[in-house]
Amino acid sequence: MSRDLELGMDRPITRRDFLDGVAVAIGSASLLAGKAGATTAFPQDRPGYNPPTLTGMRGSHDGSYAYAHALRDGNAFKSARAPVDTRETYDLVIVGGGISGLAAAYFYRARNASAKILILDNHDDFGGHAKRNEFRPGGRLLITNGGTLSIESPFDYSQEARGLLSELGIEPVALEEKSEKITDRTVFQGLQNAVFFDKETFGTDRLVVGMPGGGRGPATTSVTWKEFLAKTPLSEQAQADIARLQEENVDYMPGLSDDEKKDRLSRMSYKDFLLNVVKVHPEVIPFYQTRTHGLYGVGIDAVGALELWPNFPGFEGLNLEPGPYRRLSFTALGEHIEKQPYEYHFPDGNATIARLLVRSLIQGAMLGKSAEDSVLANTDYTRLDQSDSQIRIRLGSTCLRAHHVGDAATAKEVEIVYGREKQLYSVRAKSVILGCWNMMIPYLCPELPPKQKEALHYGVKVPLVYTAVALRNWTAFKKLGMRGAQTPGMYHTTLNLELPTNIGEYRPEISPEQPILARMLRTPCKPGLSARDQQRAGHADLLSTPFSTFERNIRDQFARVLGPGGFDPARDIDAITVNRWPHGYAYEYNFLWDPEWPKGESPCEIGRQRFGRISIANSDAAAAAYTDQAIDQAYRAVQEQMARDAS
Numbered sequence: 001m002s003r004d005l006e007l008g009m010d011r012p013i014t015r016r017d018f019l020d021g022v023a024v025a026i027g028s029a030s031l032l033a034g035k036a037g038a039t040t041a042f043p044q045d046r047p048g049y050n051p052p053t054l055t056g057m058r059g060s061h062d063g064s065y066a067y068a069h070a071l072r073d074g075n076a077f078k079s080a081r082a083p084v085d086t087r088e089t090y091d092l093v094i095v096g097g098g099i100s101g102l103a104a105a106y107f108y109r110a111r112n113a114s115a116k117i118l119i120l121d122n123h124d125d126f127g128g129h130a131k132r133n134e135f136r137p138g139g140r141l142l143i144t145n146g147g148t149l150s151i152e153s154p155f156d157y158s159q160e161a162r163g164l165l166s167e168l169g170i171e172p173v174a175l176e177e178k179s180e181k182i183t184d185r186t187v188f189q190g191l192q193n194a195v196f197f198d199k200e201t202f203g204t205d206r207l208v209v210g211m212p213g214g215g216r217g218p219a220t221t222s223v224t225w226k227e228f229l230a231k232t233p234l235s236e237q238a239q240a241d242i243a244r245l246q247e248e249n250v251d252y253m254p255g256l257s258d259d260e261k262k263d264r265l266s267r268m269s270y271k272d273f274l275l276n277v278v279k280v281h282p283e284v285i286p287f288y289q290t291r292t293h294g295l296y297g298v299g300i301d302a303v304g305a306l307e308l309w310p311n312f313p314g315f316e317g318l319n320l321e322p323g324p325y326r327r328l329s330f331t332a333l334g335e336h337i338e339k340q341p342y343e344y345h346f347p348d349g350n351a352t353i354a355r356l357l358v359r360s361l362i363q364g365a366m367l368g369k370s371a372e373d374s375v376l377a378n379t380d381y382t383r384l385d386q387s388d389s390q391i392r393i394r395l396g397s398t399c400l401r402a403h404h405v406g407d408a409a410t411a412k413e414v415e416i417v418y419g420r421e422k423q424l425y426s427v428r429a430k431s432v433i434l435g436c437w438n439m440m441i442p443y444l445c446p447e448l449p450p451k452q453k454e455a456l457h458y459g460v461k462v463p464l465v466y467t468a469v470a471l472r473n474w475t476a477f478k479k480l481g482m483r484g485a486q487t488p489g490m491y492h493t494t495l496n497l498e499l500p501t502n503i504g505e506y507r508p509e510i511s512p513e514q515p516i517l518a519r520m521l522r523t524p525c526k527p528g529l530s531a532r533d534q535q536r537a538g539h540a541d542l543l544s545t546p547f548s549t550f551e552r553n554i555r556d557q558f559a560r561v562l563g564p565g566g567f568d569p570a571r572d573i574d575a576i577t578v579n580r581w582p583h584g585y586a587y588e589y590n591f592l593w594d595p596e597w598p599k600g601e602s603p604c605e606i607g608r609q610r611f612g613r614i615s616i617a618n619s620d621a622a623a624a625a626y627t628d629q630a631i632d633q634a635y636r637a638v639q640e641q642m643a644r645d646a647s
């Protein structure tokens with residue numbers, strides 16, 4: 001109790017698990033048993049509704065998945081009354097208001113300017129993983145991404161994806177150049193990357209500032225590995241092994257051909273590579289274990305060694321032939337393909353793409369004309385679902401069924417049933433695009449062929465958590481000379497200051513005495529299991545962890561890492577938002593665990609087949625967790641339905 005008080009668990013930061021004054025944490029039983037709500041009273045229709053300003057548990061917030069889980073468990077229809085027929089008919093209903101669903105609406109309207117389109121999404125905000133978080137510490141607006149961040153991809157954007165961004169006014173290269181000109185980061189100069197060794201994992205709590213490379217961003221120090229390691233609590237043997245791994249170019253696989261080396265590396269985890277090929281002391285493993293969390297959602301025990309070539313240490317001396325290799329995931333393949341590299345992000349990440357799509361789709365939803373001015377523009381949520389609007393976005397609405405009225409081959413319409421608050425509703429449409437998650441689709445469309453359903457169930461989305469903490473100041477970071485730390489043994493495995501992106505009129509002041517955001521990453525993986533089982537266990541872990549557990553761990557982590565710099569979590573933390581994504585990244589094929597499929601026979605290719613008037617978009621359909629892939633899949637799905645209409 002006294003430690004709780006020291007950490008500030010009693011402090012009045014915003015911990016809202018409530019929306020608009022109404023508790024949204026409802027279990028499926030109560031959800032299905034209540035009375036119908038009046039359609040005019042839905043939260044999104046009330047003036048002032050603005051979900052990006054909510055803090056506490058966000059991402060897949062409480063209440064958003066109750067219907068989906070009831071459907072999985074076979075309860076969604078059992079105890080509910082028959083759906084109310086809204087008598088609404090549309091040219092197209094889109095399930096999922098993420099970037100893929102919104103892009104599908106955009107592409108469809110481009111081909112049919114008068115189309116009536118309804119987009120259903122189960123969350124309280126549109127954007128799917130492209131979510132915006134806002135904070136006002138000390139009354140100053142700070143904006144950040146709740147999920148997807150950067151406009152970048154392992155491959156060049158397709159003509160369609162690039163074209164869509166361009167039509168929305170997003171020119172990443174030009175925006176990046178402009179933002180560099182107006183963003184002064186001199187205040188961060190000299191701050192270094194650090195590692196925090198925690199007592200539970202490394203025997204003692206110790207912060208070591210100044211890690212030579214391998215941290216976040218470019219190397220910020222001239223310290224050698226030996227100098228750095230000498231300050232750590234690692235044993236002499238572990239230190240010597242890390243220095244050897246990092247600094248010596250050894251061919252650890254002599255006598256093998258290039259192909260043999262790559263094949264072997266693709267069949268062993270990076271952890272096994274370190275232990276059995278490089279032959280490091282086991283104590284070295286925790287130092288690297290979580291380095292893959294951000295990109296893969298699992299640790300080095302579940303990521304193939306070849307995936308990490310050439311960005312991780314140990315490969316230099318192997319002299320591997322540069323270029324693509326067949327047993328690499330979508331993400332890793334991109335490392336070996338020539339492309340025009342750029343990496344730009346808006347302050348709220350790719351939420352701006354979603355916001356600009358909504359601005360383009362629905363008149364009056366957001367004022368302004370450019371990508372730059374959109375950053376400070378508010379969405380008028382009351383405009384999203386107006387009966388006189390050609391395109392409507394209905395939030396808090398979980399699709400439970402999309403079935404052809406009659407035989408799929410000849411039907412003229414699809415009936416769509418969705419649950420919203422405590423009532424089921426139905427609408428009809430000529431076409432349906434499922435821009436939702438693959439694993440949900442067999443439940444929505446039980447009439448799909450069994451082979452397709454099995455393929456849709458194959459991928460297990462990657463759970464992860466993006467936490468944003470609003471700090472009243474960052475003098476402790478400055479005093480310790482660090483801009484962030486890897487915290488490999490702790491609840492969140494990174495803790496970094498957010499380096500702001502200035503754009504348009506958004507130019508937050510960032511001196512150490514001013515408020516700032518810190519970003520933390522947590523992946524609830526379970527080393528020792530296969531990647532897919534780790535992800536399944538992670539879903540359960542995230543959905544059963546209350547906000548208070550996150551908060552306690554966040555406060556403890558800040559106190560231990562930054563305490564020596566004078567940080568007091570009870571005083572210095574202003575707000576916390578935990579963006580919980582139990583179903584996060586699309587599942588990419590991982591050749592440590594997945595077979596190689598012949599072209600056209602991978603689960604995502606089988607799963608995304610058109611079924612009558614229903615097409616499947618979303619990034620799962622590409623088995624690739626990237627924004628451009630979500631857009632490309634939307635384009636394909638729209639083309640399919642247009643071609644069917646024309647035939």
Ligand SMILES: Cc1cc2nc3c(=O)[nH]c(=O)nc-3n(C[C@H](O)[C@H](O)[C@H](O)COP(=O)(O)OP(=O)(O)OC[C@H]3O[C@@H](n4cnc5c(N)ncnc54)[C@H](O)[C@@H]3O)c2cc1C
Nearest residue numbers: 096098099100122128129148149150399436618619626627
């Ligand atoms: C934390 C995180 C960080 C990422 N970072 C990047 C990055 O930096 N760069 C990048 O290019 N990509 C990144 N990605 C991947 C990228 O975000 C995705 O590829 C893309 O945004 C997915 O868009 P989508 O529309 O396919 O799916 P989603 O964004 O998941 O949208 C689908 C929507 O459908 C809803 N839905 C599901 N079932 C139903 C139903 N039955 N009824 C109604 N609605 C339903 C979901 O709740 C969701 O809101 C990241 C992903 C995550 C999770």
